Amino acid sequence: MKVIKNSLSTIFMALCAIVLMPAQEAMAQNLDVPYVPTRQVVVDAMLDIANVSENDVIYDLGCGDGRIVVTAAKKHGATGTGVDINPERIAEANANAREANVTDKVRFVEGNLFEVDLSEATVVSLYLLPKVNMQLRPKLLQLKPGTRIVSHAFDMGDWEPDQTIEVDGSTIHFWTVPERK
Template sequence: MTRFSTLVVATALSALVSQGVLAQQPAAPPAYAPTVGQAGKDVIWLPTQAWLIERMLDMAAVTPQDRLVDLGSGDGRTVIAAAKRGLRAHGIEYNADLVEHSRRSAQAEGVADRATFSQGDIFQSDFSDATVVTLFLLQALNERLRPTLLAMEPGTRVVSNTFTMGDWTPDDEVVGESGCTSFCRAYKWVIPAQAGGEWRLGEGRLALVQRYQMLTGTLTRDGRTMDITDGRMDGRRISFEAGGRRYQGEVREGRISGQVEGAAWSAERPG
């Protein structure tokens, strides 16, 4: 290009800039960041405190073999914390902006291979493959989820920030650090196997009444009927006292197998 041509081009560009034709393009908008208290589908968004997340994961006794699902995962911090412990963790969140924000955070933290997120309604989503479920919802929403949770694999751990499951008594709870004034408590439940109903023990009979993980009922052996006390389920594990003896065992596929005072005992569903 000749000196004259260069001068013509420079003059033309200067004119275009002065006319706004080649004005600087506007800067890209900043990446989305959530605001504490922002409205959501069912609840406002409040982040779980980092120390409580760690306590919740400890309560659930998570291992790298677990699959954790966080219902209403917000900014992804619980899922990311679980992934940092080596778990496969997944968050379900209704707000698409929060989902994308969580994915960026997982990438930045180097755990995107283990921390995943999907946009969806927790009441319409399938999370039946989880071995640990975490949530920070209102009690009414927990109760709405309760039938789905109780249908999950026995032994699945459910941990909730602050809010309970109504009349379903928790198996464990932790209280926050000194000076914590709000959202300082977590509760844990273990999904129980279904042991309620009639069982045969040889010529004897075990009749169990189950309310969540708690058991009452009677044991009839050798013509003697005894009340069951201190009965409960812990996942598939069953324990109760009857006639001054402590029965322990495991419920699986229509059969209970276990020990009582060092001797084996078993029971089967009739029919």
């Protein structure tokens, strides 16, 4: 009888996995932004243009495998948080932080980047699509004046960047949150 219960339990779990897998794949396909890793040369340039230092708290929205936050901690001494909706990316980011020995400086949060509290941020990094950047723009403009925003590839509409550079075929935009009027 015990063998039958174990077999039924195994069959039930397998069926659940088969039923849930297409739903998970559909969710992944409906993410606002596809996962495309930022090349390390671009990561380094993003952190340099934002002048990241050990005094900074960086938030990477749509962090993927965590390479921006991990690099900010390892090379610049910053602390940081990466946010991504995909649990696989969060697991990867945590593994990369362990490998780089920066788990005391970084954390990764599975969640919606529109819902995360950015009030501690001194730097926010993005590699999102133009539509998503525009949706985030009001939230970013509410951050503390002087907060630095750096985006790989995509701009913020008519919010003119303080600086735009080209690095190895990639565009990087940089803004500083202005004083409120």
